[in-house]
Amino acid sequence: MTNDALKQTLQLHRLEGLCRFSPEQIAILLHATRLGEDALALALLPLARQKAQVPVSGFRVGAIAIGGSGHWYLGANMETGGLPLNSALHAEQAAIGHAALFDEHHIEKIIVSASPCGHCRQFMHELNQDSLMLVLPDDHFMLDELLPHAFGPADLGQSCGMLNSPIGSLGQQNDQQPTAQDLACLAAQAEANASYAPYSHNRAGVALLLDNGHICRGRYLENAAFNPSLGPMQLALSQLFLQGYGADQIRRAFIVEASADVQQYDAAARLLGQLSAVTLDRLVL
Numbered sequence: 414m415t416n417d418a419l420k421q422t423l424q425l426h427r428l429e430g431l432c433r434f435s436p437e438q439i440a441i442l443l444h445a446t447r448l449g450e451d452a453l454a455l456a457l458l459p460l461a462r463q464k465a466q467v468p469v470s471g472f473r474v475g476a477i478a479i480g481g482s483g484h485w486y487l488g489a490n491m492e493t494g495g496l497p498l499n500s501a502l503h504a505e506q507a508a509i510g511h512a513a514l515f516d517e518h519h520i521e522k523i524i525v526s527a528s529p530c531g532h533c534r535q536f537m538h539e540l541n542q543d544s545l546m547l548v549l550p551d552d553h554f555m556l557d558e559l560l561p562h563a564f565g566p567a568d569l570g571q572s573c574g575m576l577n578s579p580i581g582s583l584g585q586q587n588d589q590q591p592t593a594q595d596l597a598c599l600a601a602q603a604e605a606n607a608s609y610a611p612y613s614h615n616r617a618g619v620a621l622l623l624d625n626g627h628i629c630r631g632r633y634l635e636n637a638a639f640n641p642s643l644g645p646m647q648l649a650l651s652q653l654f655l656q657g658y659g660a661d662q663i664r665r666a667f668i669v670e671a672s673a674d675v676q677q678y679d680a681a682a683r684l685l686g687q688l689s690a691v692t693l694d695r696l697v698l
């Protein structure tokens with residue numbers, strides 16, 4: 414199926430511009446395109462790729478995470494000019510982080526336009542699932558084929574995975590509750606509680622309040638190998654771009670994080686500061 418034919422199909426069913434598809438929407442597209450699931454996902458990758466932010470490399474990567482609920486989540490790589498290369502977010506991370514924000518507990522498949530780098534293989538290993546299939550344009554693999562003899566959560570005594578760790582209770586143990594009317598701050602707190610920080614215990618969440626009242630959210634997703642950890646601001650900004658917004662629409666920004674030896678605020682403020690003049694408000698609980 415050509416890109417133009419797919420675009421027409423999406424327009425016909427009022428599905429253009431989406432970065433997330435429900436099982437019902439996928440059923441409509443499978444029927445309309447007569448494609449199989451993998452072929453449809455590969456055909457949708459250009460939609461993800463066009464959301465990429467690549468001021469450094471110019472190399473766009475798109476990914477789709479298919480969650481256990483049947484929802485499909487798009488992801489794209491995101492680079493930030495002016496910052497070191499390790500501030501970049503990879504497409505697979507963006508797609509899995511996207512699924513995490515919608516409380517998926519299992520990923521069935523990752524569809525990606527280029528072979529996953531070692532960083533992403535390590536990041537995906539933190540899902541701590543029995544198996545994970547990776548679908549590429551011309552091939553498919555199981556994650557353990559691409560990452561044999563892996564180091565992961567079990568080596569650090571963790572039995573849960575990135576999408577199924579216990580919910581935290583930040584903000585419920587003391588009087589430092591954010592004001593009830595501040596929905597964005599409450600959203601950041603909720604994301605901090607839902608974040609995954611088994612190694613540092615630095616639960617953290619970010620919320621970006623936009624000029625139209627919409628809130629883009631991000632949560633911290635930690636990794637046993639530390640470096641592939643996904644920061645809450647990275648995920649919130651990835652959501653901003655995936656949803657079709659721009660950094661100039663950010664009006665308020667909040668980070669809520671746990672008091673721990675590791676802190677997210679400086680890195681998050683530096684990342685936000687490259688894209689927006691808005692001050693990052695911080696709440697440590």
Ligand SMILES: [Zn+2]
Nearest residue numbers: 503530532533
């Ligand atoms: Zn990667």
